[in-house]
Amino acid sequence: xxxxxxxxxxxxxxxxxxxxxxxxxxxxxxxxxxxxxxxxxxxxxxxxxxxxxxxxxxxxxxxxxxxxxxxxxxxxxxxxxxxxxxxxxxxxxxxxxx
Amino acid sequence: xxxxxxxxxxxxxxxxxxxxxxxxxxxxxxxxxxxxxxxxxxxxxxxxxxxxxxxxxxxxxxxxxxxxxxxxxxxxxxxxxxxxxxxxxxxxxxxxxx
Numbered sequence: 001x002x003x004x005x006x007x008x009x010x011x012x013x014x015x016x017x018x019x020x021x022x023x024x025x026x027x028x029x030x031x032x033x034x035x036x037x038x039x040x041x042x043x044x045x046x047x048x049x050x051x052x053x054x055x056x057x058x059x060x061x062x063x064x065x066x067x068x069x070x071x072x073x074x075x076x077x078x079x080x081x082x083x084x085x086x087x088x089x090x091x092x093x094x095x096x097x098x
Numbered sequence: 099x100x101x102x103x104x105x106x107x108x109x110x111x112x113x114x115x116x117x118x119x120x121x122x123x124x125x126x127x128x129x130x131x132x133x134x135x136x137x138x139x140x141x142x143x144x145x146x147x148x149x150x151x152x153x154x155x156x157x158x159x160x161x162x163x164x165x166x167x168x169x170x171x172x173x174x175x176x177x178x179x180x181x182x183x184x185x186x187x188x189x190x191x192x193x194x195x196x
Contacts, residue, residue, distance in 0.1 A: 033142060033146065033148050034138075034142040034143065036138045036142065036149055036152050037135065037138035037139055037141070037142040037143060040132075040134045040135035040138050041135055041139075043135070044131060044132040044134065044135040045132065045135060048131065050131050051134055051154075051156065052155070052156055053153075053154060053155040053156065054134050054152065054153070054154050055151075055152070055153045055154075056149075056151060056152050056153075057150070057151040058149065058150055058151065
Protein backbone atom coordinates (compact mmCIF):
# COMPACT_ATOMS: atom_id res chain seq x y z
CA UNK A 1 0.00 0.00 0.00
CA UNK A 2 2.83 2.39 0.81
CA UNK A 3 3.87 2.40 -2.84
CA UNK A 4 0.55 4.05 -3.62
CA UNK A 5 1.37 7.03 -1.45
CA UNK A 6 0.00 8.06 1.91
CA UNK A 7 -3.16 9.68 0.80
CA UNK A 8 -6.19 7.54 0.06
CA UNK A 9 -9.66 8.87 -0.56
CA UNK A 10 -12.80 6.83 -0.38
CA UNK A 11 -15.92 7.26 -2.46
CA UNK A 12 -19.07 5.39 -1.64
CA UNK A 13 -21.24 4.52 -4.61
CA UNK A 14 -24.57 2.76 -4.72
CA UNK A 15 -23.27 -0.77 -4.63
CA UNK A 16 -19.56 -0.61 -3.90
CA UNK A 17 -16.79 1.35 -2.26
CA UNK A 18 -14.01 2.69 -4.43
CA UNK A 19 -10.56 3.58 -3.13
CA UNK A 20 -8.38 6.09 -4.91
CA UNK A 21 -4.65 6.42 -4.36
CA UNK A 22 -2.88 9.71 -4.81
CA UNK A 23 -0.24 8.98 -7.43
CA UNK A 24 2.61 11.17 -8.64
CA UNK A 25 3.71 11.04 -12.26
CA UNK A 26 6.62 12.97 -13.77
CA UNK A 27 6.17 13.70 -17.46
CA UNK A 28 8.60 15.12 -20.00
CA UNK A 29 8.93 15.55 -23.74
CA UNK A 30 9.18 17.87 -26.68
CA UNK A 31 6.99 20.91 -26.36
CA UNK A 32 4.41 21.73 -28.96
CA UNK A 33 1.25 23.75 -29.01
CA UNK A 34 -1.58 21.89 -27.29
CA UNK A 35 0.51 19.31 -25.44
CA UNK A 36 -1.04 20.17 -22.04
CA UNK A 37 -4.49 19.78 -23.54
CA UNK A 38 -3.62 16.39 -24.99
CA UNK A 39 -2.30 15.22 -21.61
CA UNK A 40 -5.36 16.41 -19.68
CA UNK A 41 -7.64 14.97 -22.37
CA UNK A 42 -6.22 11.48 -21.84
CA UNK A 43 -6.45 11.79 -18.04
CA UNK A 44 -9.88 13.36 -17.75
CA UNK A 45 -11.83 12.40 -20.85
CA UNK A 46 -10.41 9.05 -21.84
CA UNK A 47 -9.88 7.67 -18.32
CA UNK A 48 -12.13 9.86 -16.15
CA UNK A 49 -9.32 10.28 -13.61
CA UNK A 50 -9.46 13.08 -11.05
CA UNK A 51 -6.47 15.37 -10.74
CA UNK A 52 -5.18 16.77 -7.50
CA UNK A 53 -2.72 18.98 -9.35
CA UNK A 54 -1.00 19.53 -12.65
CA UNK A 55 2.19 21.51 -13.18
CA UNK A 56 3.72 21.75 -16.64
CA UNK A 57 6.48 24.08 -17.79
CA UNK A 58 7.98 24.60 -21.22
CA UNK A 59 11.52 25.83 -21.83
CA UNK A 60 13.88 25.52 -24.78
CA UNK A 61 11.54 23.30 -26.74
CA UNK A 62 11.13 20.86 -23.84
CA UNK A 63 8.19 20.54 -21.50
CA UNK A 64 8.22 18.82 -18.15
CA UNK A 65 6.03 18.64 -15.15
CA UNK A 66 4.25 16.71 -12.48
CA UNK A 67 0.80 15.24 -12.25
CA UNK A 68 -0.87 14.23 -8.99
CA UNK A 69 -3.78 11.96 -9.79
CA UNK A 70 -6.33 9.90 -7.89
CA UNK A 71 -6.07 6.43 -9.37
CA UNK A 72 -7.99 3.28 -8.43
CA UNK A 73 -5.42 0.59 -9.12
CA UNK A 74 -2.09 -0.18 -10.74
CA UNK A 75 -3.76 -1.74 -13.76
CA UNK A 76 -5.39 1.57 -14.64
CA UNK A 77 -2.12 3.36 -13.86
CA UNK A 78 -0.17 1.19 -16.28
CA UNK A 79 -2.73 1.76 -19.03
CA UNK A 80 -2.63 5.49 -18.39
CA UNK A 81 1.18 5.61 -18.56
CA UNK A 82 1.15 3.71 -21.86
CA UNK A 83 -1.46 6.07 -23.26
CA UNK A 84 0.45 9.17 -22.14
CA UNK A 85 3.62 7.82 -23.77
CA UNK A 86 1.65 7.48 -27.02
CA UNK A 87 1.03 11.23 -27.14
CA UNK A 88 3.22 12.77 -29.80
CA UNK A 89 6.19 14.48 -28.14
CA UNK A 90 5.95 12.70 -24.78
CA UNK A 91 9.13 10.71 -24.17
CA UNK A 92 9.12 10.11 -20.41
CA UNK A 93 6.41 9.21 -17.90
CA UNK A 94 7.71 8.08 -14.52
CA UNK A 95 5.91 7.15 -11.37
CA UNK A 96 7.46 8.91 -8.37
CA UNK A 97 7.22 8.36 -4.65
CA UNK A 98 4.93 10.81 -2.91
CA UNK B 99 4.63 47.55 -23.45
CA UNK B 100 5.73 47.05 -19.86
CA UNK B 101 2.20 46.01 -18.94
CA UNK B 102 2.63 43.04 -21.19
CA UNK B 103 5.55 41.76 -19.13
CA UNK B 104 9.22 41.68 -19.85
CA UNK B 105 9.37 38.68 -22.06
CA UNK B 106 8.51 39.01 -25.72
CA UNK B 107 9.08 36.34 -28.30
CA UNK B 108 9.11 36.91 -32.01
CA UNK B 109 7.94 34.50 -34.69
CA UNK B 110 8.72 35.12 -38.32
CA UNK B 111 6.14 33.80 -40.70
CA UNK B 112 6.06 33.92 -44.48
CA UNK B 113 4.62 37.38 -44.83
CA UNK B 114 4.59 38.96 -41.40
CA UNK B 115 6.22 39.12 -38.00
CA UNK B 116 4.14 38.28 -34.95
CA UNK B 117 4.97 39.40 -31.44
CA UNK B 118 3.82 37.43 -28.43
CA UNK B 119 3.76 38.78 -24.90
CA UNK B 120 4.20 36.51 -21.93
CA UNK B 121 1.06 37.03 -19.87
CA UNK B 122 0.23 35.76 -16.39
CA UNK B 123 -3.33 34.81 -15.50
CA UNK B 124 -4.52 33.64 -12.09
CA UNK B 125 -7.55 31.36 -12.26
CA UNK B 126 -9.79 30.01 -9.51
CA UNK B 127 -13.12 28.25 -9.12
CA UNK B 128 -14.99 25.19 -7.99
CA UNK B 129 -13.19 21.98 -8.74
CA UNK B 130 -14.79 19.29 -10.82
CA UNK B 131 -13.51 16.41 -12.88
CA UNK B 132 -12.10 17.64 -16.17
CA UNK B 133 -11.74 21.33 -15.28
CA UNK B 134 -8.04 21.42 -16.28
CA UNK B 135 -8.90 19.88 -19.62
CA UNK B 136 -11.64 22.44 -20.22
CA UNK B 137 -9.24 25.28 -19.45
CA UNK B 138 -6.48 23.96 -21.72
CA UNK B 139 -9.03 23.22 -24.42
CA UNK B 140 -10.09 26.88 -24.57
CA UNK B 141 -6.47 28.08 -24.56
CA UNK B 142 -5.00 25.63 -27.05
CA UNK B 143 -7.82 24.45 -29.27
CA UNK B 144 -10.21 27.38 -29.39
CA UNK B 145 -7.60 30.16 -29.40
CA UNK B 146 -4.41 28.37 -30.49
CA UNK B 147 -2.44 30.08 -27.72
CA UNK B 148 0.95 28.74 -26.64
CA UNK B 149 1.50 28.05 -22.97
CA UNK B 150 4.75 28.67 -21.15
CA UNK B 151 3.41 26.98 -18.04
CA UNK B 152 0.29 25.82 -16.31
CA UNK B 153 -0.06 25.11 -12.62
CA UNK B 154 -3.40 24.05 -11.19
CA UNK B 155 -4.10 22.65 -7.74
CA UNK B 156 -7.32 21.36 -6.22
CA UNK B 157 -8.09 21.38 -2.50
CA UNK B 158 -11.33 21.28 -0.53
CA UNK B 159 -13.49 21.49 -3.63
CA UNK B 160 -11.67 24.57 -4.92
CA UNK B 161 -9.12 24.71 -7.70
CA UNK B 162 -6.70 27.53 -8.31
CA UNK B 163 -3.61 28.11 -10.32
CA UNK B 164 -1.56 30.17 -12.67
CA UNK B 165 -1.25 30.23 -16.43
CA UNK B 166 1.66 31.78 -18.30
CA UNK B 167 0.63 32.30 -21.90
CA UNK B 168 2.11 33.85 -25.02
CA UNK B 169 -0.57 36.23 -26.26
CA UNK B 170 -0.51 38.52 -29.28
CA UNK B 171 -2.58 41.44 -28.07
CA UNK B 172 -4.96 42.65 -25.36
CA UNK B 173 -7.97 42.13 -27.60
CA UNK B 174 -7.28 38.40 -27.73
CA UNK B 175 -6.51 38.41 -24.00
CA UNK B 176 -9.87 39.96 -23.16
CA UNK B 177 -11.70 37.43 -25.32
CA UNK B 178 -9.78 34.61 -23.67
CA UNK B 179 -10.58 35.84 -20.15
CA UNK B 180 -14.28 36.07 -21.02
CA UNK B 181 -14.24 32.57 -22.45
CA UNK B 182 -12.42 31.14 -19.44
CA UNK B 183 -14.99 32.75 -17.13
CA UNK B 184 -17.71 31.02 -19.13
CA UNK B 185 -16.35 27.58 -18.18
CA UNK B 186 -18.63 26.01 -15.57
CA UNK B 187 -17.03 26.36 -12.14
CA UNK B 188 -14.55 29.11 -13.02
CA UNK B 189 -15.31 32.20 -10.91
CA UNK B 190 -12.10 34.23 -11.11
CA UNK B 191 -9.64 35.02 -13.91
CA UNK B 192 -7.21 37.81 -13.11
CA UNK B 193 -4.33 39.19 -15.08
CA UNK B 194 -1.25 39.54 -12.89
CA UNK B 195 2.00 41.42 -13.25
CA UNK B 196 4.92 39.25 -14.29
